[in-house]
Amino acid sequence: MSRLYDTVEPAVIDESLLKHCIEEQGPTGEAGKLAKKDEIEYKDVKELRLDFKNVLKIDNLWAFKGLVKLQLDNNIIEKIEGLTSLTNLRWLDLSFNNIELIEGMDQLTQLRDLSLFNNRIEKIGNMDNLKELQVLSIGNNKLENLEELLYLRRFQNLNTLNVSGNPLCNQSEYHNYIVAHLPNLVYLDYRLVDNAKREDAIETYKDSIDELVHDEMVVERKKTEEDEKMAELIIYKEAYVDDLNGPALFDSMFDEDAEAEKLLQLPGVSELVASYKEKFIVICKKIFEFGLKERIKRKAEVDSFFTALYTGVENNLLGSVKHITEFDTTKTKVLAELLTIGDFEIIERQLADISNKVTQLWDVLMGLEMQLVDQLEDSIKDFERSMTDMVGGFVEQVQDLVSQLRDLESNHHEKLSDVAVVTLEKLMKNELEEEIPDDVRMLFVDRDTIMNAVSSSHDAHSFRIDNKEDDMITRVNTNVQSMIETIHSDEVKRNRSRVMEINNLLDHYREQIENFESNYNM
Numbered sequence: 001m002s003r004l005y006d007t008v009e010p011a012v013i014d015e016s017l018l019k020h021c022i023e024e025q026g027p028t029g030e031a032g033k034l035a036k037k038d039e040i041e042y043k044d045v046k047e048l049r050l051d052f053k054n055v056l057k058i059d060n061l062w063a064f065k066g067l068v069k070l071q072l073d074n075n076i077i078e079k080i081e082g083l084t085s086l087t088n089l090r091w092l093d094l095s096f097n098n099i100e101l102i103e104g105m106d107q108l109t110q111l112r113d114l115s116l117f118n119n120r121i122e123k124i125g126n127m128d129n130l131k132e133l134q135v136l137s138i139g140n141n142k143l144e145n146l147e148e149l150l151y152l153r154r155f156q157n158l159n160t161l162n163v164s165g166n167p168l169c170n171q172s173e174y175h176n177y178i179v180a181h182l183p184n185l186v187y188l189d190y191r192l193v194d195n196a197k198r199e200d201a202i203e204t205y206k207d208s209i210d211e212l213v214h215d216e217m218v219v220e221r222k223k224t225e226e227d228e229k230m231a232e233l234i235i236y237k238e239a240y241v242d243d244l245n246g247p248a249l250f251d252s253m254f255d256e257d258a259e260a261e262k263l264l265q266l267p268g269v270s271e272l273v274a275s276y277k278e279k280f281i282v283i284c285k286k287i288f289e290f291g292l293k294e295r296i297k298r299k300a301e302v303d304s305f306f307t308a309l310y311t312g313v314e315n316n317l318l319g320s321v322k323h324i325t326e327f328d329t330t331k332t333k334v335l336a337e338l339l340t341i342g343d344f345e346i347i348e349r350q351l352a353d354i355s356n357k358v359t360q361l362w363d364v365l366m367g368l369e370m371q372l373v374d375q376l377e378d379s380i381k382d383f384e385r386s387m388t389d390m391v392g393g394f395v396e397q398v399q400d401l402v403s404q405l406r407d408l409e410s411n412h413h414e415k416l417s418d419v420a421v422v423t424l425e426k427l428m429k430n431e432l433e434e435e436i437p438d439d440v441r442m443l444f445v446d447r448d449t450i451m452n453a454v455s456s457s458h459d460a461h462s463f464r465i466d467n468k469e470d471d472m473i474t475r476v477n478t479n480v481q482s483m484i485e486t487i488h489s490d491e492v493k494r495n496r497s498r499v500m501e502i503n504n505l506l507d508h509y510r511e512q513i514e515n516f517e518s519n520y521n522m
Contacts, residue, residue, distance in 0.1 A: 013055055055075040055076065065086070065088065076097065076098055089111055095119070096118045102121060102125060102127060106128075117140055121142060124149065134157050137161075143163065146171060149163070153182060158184060177205065181209065183202065244284045256460050259457045273412075330357065376491055387483075399469065409462060
């Protein structure tokens with residue numbers, strides 16, 4: 001797959017190449033002159049051709065966020081990369097390159113037409129996110145195994161496929177195999193799929209297709225279950241109650257307790273632990289249920305705030321647009337009339353009047369903006385107070401319930417201590433009826449040793465409970481504080497941006513008036 005220009009120095013997709021291509025492919029005539037003068041924004045470019053440029057590496061395309069169609073065919077590209085920001089891309093041509101691996105397209109969720117024709121690809125994969133894919137050309141590559149094509153079953157919209165020129169096409173059954181296993185195909189290798197032949201092919205491969213469908217359903221069911229668990233986990237984390245809907249916290253206390261396994265073998269301790277666990281889980285579930293309710297309340301408050309914020313900003317903007325439109329209409333009418341007037345004094349008065357109206361418009365727009373700033377400042381303060389109260393109530397209730405967990409742990413510690421003392425006394429008197437393993441018996445060399453083991457166990461449990469409480473309180477305070485800071489920061493940015501927009505607009509109007517006056521004087 002050598003190129004005529006392989007011996008030429010590889011080109012770099014840099015600023016000069018991009019500008020050249022945009023100008024070359026942009027509008028012609030007067031429109032082209034205006035485009036060059038105004039310098040088209042990269043984000044506004046919809047189509048871009050970088051074919052036959054001897055490009056080795058895809059780079060510097062991050063600013064083309066509005067790009068819909070991209071041609072990179074007939075280059076020397078070896079790796080699919082640099083496309084992350086092109087989320088609006090629908091058509092991508094990477095044919096006639098040196099690509100060996102399909103990759104780097106996870107963000108191209110809108111892609112519908114993909115050509116990888118004439119590359120060095122041996123395996124189909126890494127395209128799971130291309131849900132909208134309709135056309136795929138992967139002919140003239142190195143695909144050998146027909147089963148590779150089963151990967152394409154996940155693309156429900158795929159109706160056109162080209163695999164011609166691959167080694168797998170040398171197999172006599174390749175056509176029937178593909179149309180049987182990809183039943184949504186309309187075109188295969190540039191030819192319309194015959195429905196009668198499709199039905200025959202499906203019948204031929206019926207058993208393998210049935211097995212395949214069954215396996216896909218199992219995988220899909222498992223994925224659905226995993227997705228549901230993940231969605232639940234996200235909710236639990238947002239409520240700060242993950243690991244509290246069951247025995248997870250209790251089990252973790254004993255997992256981190258070096259003495260737990262030995263102490264559990266003391267007479268009656270397993271019953272103590274079972275009772276302790278049951279009561280502990282009841283309180284954990286209370287924290288869990290309370291956390292979920294509080295999450296709903298916080299979410300409702302947050303949603304209500306942002307809805308009001310966006311509505312306020314939108315209404316204010318509509319008010320500004322109304323005044324701008326009225327002024328624009330007046331300005332356009334006056335300037336048009338002035339072109340028919342020959343009296344310079346009248347023109348001067350009219351232009352002065354328009355200039356005054358520009359100043360008045362600035363006052364109105366800035367007044368509306370300052371009014372919005374005051375309204376949003378009050379809303380943010382109210383929201384902050386509300387969230388602070390909610391977090392305070394949440395923390396207070398969590399602390400109360402966690403203190404109940406501590407009480408349970410203290411009670412368990414006391415009972416375990418009593419069992420340890422009684423067991424020690426019986427061992428010293430040779431009155432212990434139960435058999436105790438040697439490693440456990442080593443704890444009873446004296447009172448200090450066994451009591452240290454019991455205290456160590458208690459400390460491990462208490463430490464885990466304290467950590468859980470600290471984690472919940474720290475996370476809720478940090479997240480809410482971070483959200484409030486972000487709201488304040490975003491409002492400052494919005495205000496600065498709006499003030500700049502107003503000033504730029506009014507400067508534009510003033511420049512228009514000055515240009516009109518200057519041209520008239522000429």
